[in-house]
Amino acid sequence: MSLWEKDLNKTSLPKIERDREVNTLIIGGGITGLTALYFLHNQKNTILIDANLCGSGVTKNTTGKLTYLQNTIYTDLTNNIDYETAVEYLKSQKYAIHLAKKIIEKEHIDCNLEQVDSFVFTNKKKEVKKLKSETKFLESQTIRVDWVEKEDFSSISVSDTFVFHPIKYTNALKELLKDKIYENTKILKIKKQQGKYICYGKNFKIITKHVIVACHYPFFFYPFCLPLKSHIEKSYIIARKVDKNPKISGITVSNPALSFRFYEEFKKCYQICLASSHKTSKEQNDSKNFRIVKEKYDIKEEDIVSVWSNVDIITGDKLPFIGEIKKNFFIATGFNTWGMTNGILAGEMLSKFILKEKVPFKDFFTLKRSNFYQIKNFFGNMLGSAISFIGSKKHQKEWYHDNPTFLKMQGKSIGVYIDENNLKHMVYTTCPHMSCSLIFNEQEKTWDCPCHSSRFSIDGKCIKGPSTKDISYKD
Ligand SMILES: Cc1cc2nc3c(=O)[nH]c(=O)nc-3n(C[C@H](O)[C@H](O)[C@H](O)COP(=O)(O)OP(=O)(O)OC[C@H]3O[C@@H](n4cnc5c(N)ncnc54)[C@H](O)[C@@H]3O)c2cc1C
Structure with missing residues (x-):
């Protein structure tokens, strides 16, 4: 458990269990999604949903620095892309720190x-x-x-x-905006129909004009192909x-x-x-x-x-992706371990797209950019994906002293973990997202995907996307 997690507001807000029609749906209540909702709170029919509790994703595990001094990023950007890119990135980070301070001070957030x-x-x-x-x-x-x-x-x-304290920040926004937030509500897929987006959950659908995907790693491959x-x-x-x-x-x-x-x-x-x-x-x-x-x-x-x-x-180019994938369909991801500044900035940027206001850094973080460094890394990432996929198969059984053990049953790979009370926990060990083999995390007792970062509890509940499915063994 992270130092911040003990302070997470564990009182759940309601779930969505029936069909709804809204103007804007924000998927994901981490620092990015909650900040976007903060700037859209005056808009009618705007809601945010989170698969678990707000703040319980990557945001609760950060170190919580709000800084523009990020290793030697400006030298790297100047060398790999150009000087102007480094200047613009610095401006964006200083802007984001100012924005964070402004929200915290205006709302008297004790974080x-x-x-x-x-x-x-x-x-x-x-x-x-x-x-x-x-x-x-x-x-x-x-x-x-x-x-x-x-x-x-x-x-x-x-x-x-x-x-x-990142979780005191997200808790405060959750409290402030609670009438517009639903928790324990997961979106499984999105389809476009007659100019609107239909977002499907397990037993419900949400029809919306605008969608903001702020779920760290998007749960869909097309469009955008983040892997x-x-x-x-x-x-x-x-x-x-x-x-x-x-x-x-x-x-x-x-x-x-x-x-x-x-x-x-x-x-x-x-x-x-x-x-x-x-x-x-x-x-x-x-x-x-x-x-x-x-x-x-x-x-x-x-x-x-x-x-x-x-x-x-x-x-590939060490810059986040923040912008419009398709008309009225927005995404913010790829924060390169600097998502406190970039998540807050993305929240404001995406709200301004929807409010049809001037969007700061719109062209800079666009999803459509392509520079030599990004293209070069495209092939590296393809190779990396292949290495992760093959590596996950090869290394899955290493490092453990017969706990968990690995079996094949009816052609499916199964992992069996025996806990300190001698109870057996059985899961399928193939990730439902893109079929990588899951690796057992001995320290935190979770099953983790080395390819795209999905995580599952020892009983197979999906606790982090992009997977939307559980891996519990059913028999
Ligand atoms: C080790 C480490 C240290 C870091 N330290 C810093 C730092 O000091 N400063 C800094 O600026 N950045 C830091 N970062 C980066 C930062 O933590 C992340 O970039 C940021 O928290 C990402 O926030 P997010 O809102 O995009 O994602 P998340 O916090 O993961 O929020 C996404 C939310 O979406 C929900 N969700 C996912 N899928 C679905 C779905 N299908 N339906 C509904 N909801 C869904 C999840 O439940 C989750 O709550 C660090 C990162 C790492 C790895």
Whole structure:
């Protein structure tokens, strides 16, 4: 369980169980969907639905930084695309931080928003050049950067950045907008008919003029084909007790990044320590990766408060996709592990599409963009998808000491996990989304898809999309 999850508002709002017709349907109540609803709350017939509880998706597992200092993204964007792209991305992130502050202040949201210095640091000589180039870029945009260079450590830092409690933010929006929100309501497919969209759930349909898909990883392949434009990255996080809050956050220059921040509540301080990020197509050994986090930060067992992992979608050009797929059909995804800023920005952008107002950064984040870097990565992602698919078949049975065990029954692959009370939990181990083999996550006791990030409980309930189906063994 993440440090934030204990604060999740677990009182469910009603489900949708009968057919409805609305003007706008927002699918997904994470930071993106809730922020979109916030900006559309004056619109008649606008509703948001979430398959589980609002905030219970990727948003509850983030580190909760609101910063524009994101590794050395501006140097990377300048090198891989061009200088103008780097400038525009910086503008978008500063705009998003301002927007987040504005919402939090206007609505008096108590979400531990705290201004902290953000650092990017390295202990590798060869990365100092990249830090210098990032500094040069930021200074060209009139940002004050503090620079430290020592024998075995270099860093840059800026001061106008923040951290917050992401779940207190989503809880507050859920409370504010509760008349328009339905929970435990999942959309399984969408069809277009006579200029409207019909969104089908298990026993109901919602007919709508506009749809916003804000469900992290879209549950459909066509249109947009996200699996071919992105890959999944997983990171491991431990929150530990510390004596004081130094009011800083940090991240390393290169991947796999070390990333940390501090959090203070009721006079207790915690450090949130992230490490060991990797493409899920490469490996899935959770126990090993949590061990790496402990080693990198020298974490003592008795100081550990929470342990969790998280995944995000990485796009070919490292920029999010925010815009219109088809007429009146909108999507926001691919936040490249910076979805606190980009999710809030996407929420405002998508609301402005519907309100027919001028949309900031519309052309910049368009789904239709294609640049060399994205095209180059298209083939990499295709290969990555194939590697994930084959790798998932090959590695599924590794790392476990006969728990779970794997069987074939009537031609179907089954996994059997025996819990500490000797109870057996049986599931089908093929992901219903695109047939990758599921990997057992020993640490969190879930079945995870290495290809597209679906997750299932040990009894097979789908707890994260894009899969819309469960994998419980029925006999
Ligand atoms: C390790 C890690 C650390 C991170 N730290 C930071 C950070 O410090 N700062 C930062 O800016 N970003 C960070 N991020 C990124 C950020 O956490 C995510 O990009 C962001 O939370 C995504 O929000 P979302 O609203 O798009 O998705 P989610 O929060 O996943 O919300 C989607 C919602 O849609 C619902 N849903 C899904 N399918 C359906 C369906 N079929 N029908 C109905 N509802 C559905 C889900 O239940 C869920 O509640 C981090 C990411 C990772 C992996």
